Amino acid sequence: MxxxxxxxxxxxxxxxxxxxxxxxxxxxxxxxxxxxxxxxxxxxxxxxxxxxxxxxxxxxxxxxxxxxxxxxxxxxxxWTSGPSILPSDPYDRAVARFWAAYIDDKWFPSMSGIARAQGEEAKQAAIGQVEEGLVLLEEAFGKCSKGKPFFGGDRIGYLDIALGCFLGWLRATEKMNGVKLLDEAKNPGLCGWAERFCSNGAVKDVMPETDKLVEFAKMLFAKFKAPAST
Amino acid sequence: MxxxxxxxxxxxxxxxxxxxxxxxxxxxxxxxxxxxxxxxxxxxxxxxxxxxxxxxxxxxxxxxxxxxxxxxxxxxxxWTSGPSILPSDPYDRAVARFWAAYIDDKWFPSMSGIARAQGEEAKQAAIGQVEEGLVLLEEAFGKCSKGKPFFGGDRIGYLDIALGCFLGWLRATEKMNGVKLLDEAKNPGLCGWAERFCSNGAVKDVMPETDKLVEFAKMLFAKFKAPAST
The missing domain is CATH 3.40.30.10 (Glutaredoxin)
Known part of the structure; x- marks a missing residue:
């Protein structure tokens, strides 16, 4: 190719x-x-x-x-000759697709809502939604991984990619807001998974550094807030 | 089974x-x-x-x-022994999944927005969005069907099901608002397709009659508007 x-x-x-x-x-x-x-x-x-x-x-x-x-x-x-990304079993595929849709339709909008929240109350509500979602995803991790390192089992799969792509922004959101969203006590499975995912060879070169994302977010906020201050 | x-x-x-x-x-x-x-x-x-x-x-x-x-x-x-629902070619599958996501994320919210619109201007805007979407879907029908009766070719497939399930509500919306959304002049391909889809053996017994949906919608509106009128 x-x-x-x-x-x-x-x-x-x-x-x-x-x-x-x-x-x-x-x-x-x-x-x-x-x-x-x-x-x-x-x-x-x-x-x-x-x-x-x-x-x-x-x-x-x-x-x-x-x-x-x-x-x-x-x-x-x-590219069927490479490792499979979707699980092979139809039920497992359906479960992976279900949680990927949940992440895009519910969980990520809550996370991006933290930055958009107007006022402390709205911000705390968005943080609460993200944390509730992570409890559900912790449970999903237990069921999907079946004791293995990734949602996809021994290798990175569909749901690993669907959720893992947000880890950089999750860490940047934590840093900018002084909160811990992915919590060792509430999300022990996901915490270990996040470390493994980010250091994986397929991921580490495309996962942005947290500080670089924070800088980028500050630049974006400054840009969008600028017209209101003039 | x-x-x-x-x-x-x-x-x-x-x-x-x-x-x-x-x-x-x-x-x-x-x-x-x-x-x-x-x-x-x-x-x-x-x-x-x-x-x-x-x-x-x-x-x-x-x-x-x-x-x-x-x-x-x-x-x-x-149920792999029955007719295939997704196309067999990966590119065609991606195209079908793309349009199915478009229908759920953009087109259907516009259609259900017609009923929710506050005021005539908002209603006309929602109607305009639905019509624009149908022009895009007319083009998609041409490309996907390649001159055959359905998006899926000779048989009902994924995109037929994704869009076709809304035909009952499309007709009910037309009737309740005195508008023509699916238009013979603008959407000739889709008009013929809609007829074929609704009369197909796999569909006709589960597709509700337009009048029954209109009755149901009136009952719903009455229910939700009731508290405001007391």
Whole structure:
């Protein structure tokens, strides 16, 4: 496979962009990473994802594939000679897909809601929702991993990628708000998993450093708050 | 397969509940339909879907599977001897999953927004969004069906089920608001498809009549508006 045959359009701070990158690393597929410029959208992005105009986009053999979890499933189905990303059993696949949808539809909106919260009460409510979600995900980790290191068992799988891509922003959110969201006492399984996930060979080079994300978030806040202060 | 081995927890007016029912019909799998009582949640539902407490739930061999599109994929992967629901080509699968996500995340919220709209301006905006979405879906139909009767080709597939389950409510919304959303001039492909889909053997017995949905909607509105009028 020529390197230029597989491209990812993305941006380093985006957790959703990490998903196809990790999936391609798991499959040992080389790819070209095309970084979008902050605040503008390339012609290639607009052509490749005319409906949402959003990253990530995977371009494989000149065909665009959009939506991060759709891309991860595509990667799993195309590069079948590499390690499997989805579980092989249909019920386990359904459970992985269920929790991935929960993460995107419920849990991550709560986490990003911490930064958007207006006032201390709303912020504490969002923090509470994130913590409740992590208790559910701790339970899911126990059931999915069955005592093994990852949701996917011995290897990083679909649910590892779906949740793990948010670990950088989880740590940055903790640091910026002086809170502990992933807690050793309440989430012992997830704490160990998070360490293993972030240091995994398929992940460590694409997982941004917490301080770099904090800097990025401060820059974003300054930018969006600027008009109101003038 | 004993009939009682496959159960669907649902309610007749729910488009999401139609998805697993149509998928099981496509696969010629008998199932028991357990109708939830309007306004309350059964103990079986609360036990089976403790995270969202929502229908539909498929119970197969005593294991619950939740979230309508997750269930449809599960059905496709378990009953492999029946006709395939997802396309066989990975790119076509990705395209079907992309549009199914678009329908749930963007298009259907616009359609249900017509009923929720406060004031004429908001209502017209929601109608405009639905119509724009149908233009995109008309284009998707052309590309996916490749001149055949369904998104899935010769047979009902994943995207047919994902969009088709909303046809009853689309027609009821048209009737209640005196508008034509699915338009012969703008959506010629989808108009023909909608007819074929609703009269298909796997669909016709689970697709509610438009008038019955209109009655149900009026009853719902009366119920929710009642407290404000006292």
């Amino acid at each position: 020529a390197k230029s045959d597989v491209k990812v359009l993305g941006a380093w701070p985006s957790p959703f962009v990490m998903r196809p990158r990790i999936a391609l690393n798991v499959k040992h597929v080389d790819y070209e990473f095309l970084e979008e410029t902050m605040g503008s959208k390339s012609q290639l992005l607009l052509q490749s994802n005319p409906v949402h105009k959003k990253i990530p986009v995977l371009i494989h053999a000149d065909k665009p594939i959009c939506e991060s979890l759709v891309i991860v499933q595509y990667i799993d189905e195309v | 004993a009939k009682s081995d496959v159960k669907v927890l649902g309610a007749w007016p729910s488009p999401f509940v139609m998805r697993p029912r149509i998928a099981l019909n496509v696969k010629h799998v008998d199932y028991e339909f357990l109708e939830e009582t309007m306004g309350s949640k059964s103990q079986l539902l609360l036990q089976s879907n403790p995270v969202h407490k929502k229908i539909p739930v498929l119970i197969h061999a005593d294991k619950p599977i939740c979230e309508s599109l997750v269930i449809v994929q599960y059905i496709d992967e378990v």
